[in-house]
Amino acid sequence: MAARAPHLSRRAAAKAARRRALIDATIRCIAAKGLGGTTLADVAKQAGLSQGIVNLHFRTKDNLLKETLEFLAAEYDERFMQTLADTPDDPLAKLEALMAMDLSPALCERRKLAVWFAFWGEVKFVPTYQKICAERDRKYDGIVHDLVQQVIDEGGYRDVDARAVSDSLTSMTDGFWLSCLVDPKRFDRDAAQRAVDRFLRATFPASH
Amino acid sequence: MAARAPHLSRRAAAKAARRRALIDATIRCIAAKGLGGTTLADVAKQAGLSQGIVNLHFRTKDNLLKETLEFLAAEYDERFMQTLADTPDDPLAKLEALMAMDLSPALCERRKLAVWFAFWGEVKFVPTYQKICAERDRKYDGIVHDLVQQVIDEGGYRDVDARAVSDSLTSMTDGFWLSCLVDPKRFDRDAAQRAVDRFLRATFPASH
DNA sequence: CAAAAATGAATGATTATTCATTCATTTTAT
DNA sequence: ATAAAATGAATGAATAATCATTCATTTTTG
Numbered sequence: 001m002a003a004r005a006p007h008l009s010r011r012a013a014a015k016a017a018r019r020r021a022l023i024d025a026t027i028r029c030i031a032a033k034g035l036g037g038t039t040l041a042d043v044a045k046q047a048g049l050s051q052g053i054v055n056l057h058f059r060t061k062d063n064l065l066k067e068t069l070e071f072l073a074a075e076y077d078e079r080f081m082q083t084l085a086d087t088p089d090d091p092l093a094k095l096e097a098l099m100a101m102d103l104s105p106a107l108c109e110r111r112k113l114a115v116w117f118a119f120w121g122e123v124k125f126v127p128t129y130q131k132i133c134a135e136r137d138r139k140y141d142g143i144v145h146d147l148v149q150q151v152i153d154e155g156g157y158r159d160v161d162a163r164a165v166s167d168s169l170t171s172m173t174d175g176f177w178l179s180c181l182v183d184p185k186r187f188d189r190d191a192a193q194r195a196v197d198r199f200l201r202a203t204f205p206a207s208h
Numbered sequence: 209m210a211a212r213a214p215h216l217s218r219r220a221a222a223k224a225a226r227r228r229a230l231i232d233a234t235i236r237c238i239a240a241k242g243l244g245g246t247t248l249a250d251v252a253k254q255a256g257l258s259q260g261i262v263n264l265h266f267r268t269k270d271n272l273l274k275e276t277l278e279f280l281a282a283e284y285d286e287r288f289m290q291t292l293a294d295t296p297d298d299p300l301a302k303l304e305a306l307m308a309m310d311l312s313p314a315l316c317e318r319r320k321l322a323v324w325f326a327f328w329g330e331v332k333f334v335p336t337y338q339k340i341c342a343e344r345d346r347k348y349d350g351i352v353h354d355l356v357q358q359v360i361d362e363g364g365y366r367d368v369d370a371r372a373v374s375d376s377l378t379s380m381t382d383g384f385w386l387s388c389l390v391d392p393k394r395f396d397r398d399a400a401q402r403a404v405d406r407f408l409r410a411t412f413p414a415s416h
Numbered sequence: 417c418a419a420a421a422a423t424g425a426a427t428g429a430t431t432a433t434t435c436a437t438t439c440a441t442t443t444t445a446t
Numbered sequence: 447a448t449a450a451a452a453t454g455a456a457t458g459a460a461t462a463a464t465c466a467t468t469c470a471t472t473t474t475t476g
């Protein structure tokens with residue numbers, strides 16, 4: 001009886017590892033062939049496993065894709081919260097760090113963006129995707145809005161509208177992601193970063 | 209010989225009308241079921257025609273989708289150029305009008321955006337989509353950049369970077385489109401418009 | 417050894433595409 | 447002008463390929 005727990009958890013760990021490997025394979029497949037071009041046979045081959053493996057671990061393809069999106073969202077969330085935690089306790093510094101994170105090569109990179117946009121392309125037709133994405137949106141908009149409000153309060157920017165500024169910031173990164181995806185040759189990370197910096201300086205001139 | 213032309217053009221006109229009707233049906237299908245959920249049978253039924261009709265008029269599904277994207281791009285282009293032409297000969301007024309157009313209910317509406325994002329979701333995997341979208345991006349970025357440069361020159365804004373401002377503007381609309389798609393309940397058109405207005409006022413304070 | 421994990425061949429549903437046929441319209445010939 | 451011939455648009459049943467899912471069997475693990 002005492003022995004059962006470690007046995008079960010070993011198996012459970014192996015199972016979790018397999019699921020994780022399959023999700024990784026799914027992300028690679030979507031990055032390479034798109035959502036429409038990704039078959040379960042592709043995913044299995046990418047993971048070096050056999051035909052029926054996805055159905056064994058995820059029951060259905062829809063479920064695999066849902067869990068893949070959840071994984072991506074969790075991954076982003078960890079990065080976001082970590083950036084927030086790692087930055088000095090100054091709201092403007094935190095805003096700058098978050099924007100830089102969104103434009104960093106780790107996130108703002110064509111392969112990764114292709115996966116996000118693949119899911120966004122289906123967002124209106126798959127309620128699960130919609131729910132996950134809308135919650136993300138709300139969470140990060142809320143955090144950014146609060147930071148902006150803090151900068152306003154601390155800097156005494158009476159006539160700056162927090163909502164307008166936070167909306168501008170979050171929409172800018174999404175827009176830069178689209179242009180990185182659509183025209184990577186022309187996309188200029190430094191120029192994008194500069195645009196964000198100038199926006200923040202113009203909005204909060206006394207805080208730099 | 210003189211008689212042949214009108215006859216041919218009647219047939220040609222009918223053919224063009226059919227193709228157009230099928231493209232309309234395709235857009236409705238994508239708006240309702242997504243790119244992945246749209247079958248040729250759906251399109252034919254939506255158009256009130258029979259099974260083989262798409263292959264007759266467009267040869268392949270890929271080609272139908274390509275021509276559908278081209279149609280959407282042309283439709284947007286007409287609106288864009290018309291807005292440019294209809295606005296008083298002042299670069300800032302033109303910029304404001306273009307931004308307002310992008311956020312207008314006619315364009316910034318979930319059904320339409322779902323179709324655009326469906327194509328963007330495949331942009332990395334279908335070279336044809338990529339080409340069409342990248343060319344659009346370049347064209348409009350160029351026009352917006354030139355307008356911004358004019359405002360800078362006319363207003364003597366020595367320390368404003370035209371590239372940074374135009375990048376900010378175009379990325380903002382794309383970002384607002386994403387949030388309109390992802391979380392339509394929370395999306396606030398007026399707030400978005402206000403954000404853009406404030407950005408322009410902050411950037412060009414002496415020109416309002 | 418028993419249970420769980422993994423395999424990969426078989427199944428059945430879906431779907432793009434083809435094609436023989438029908439039908440309406442246009443052209444040609446008398 | 448009228449009938450015959452030709453065109454090409456439209457149909458919808460048949461085809462062939464793709465793919466998610468199932469399951470009987472084998473392999474691995476505890």
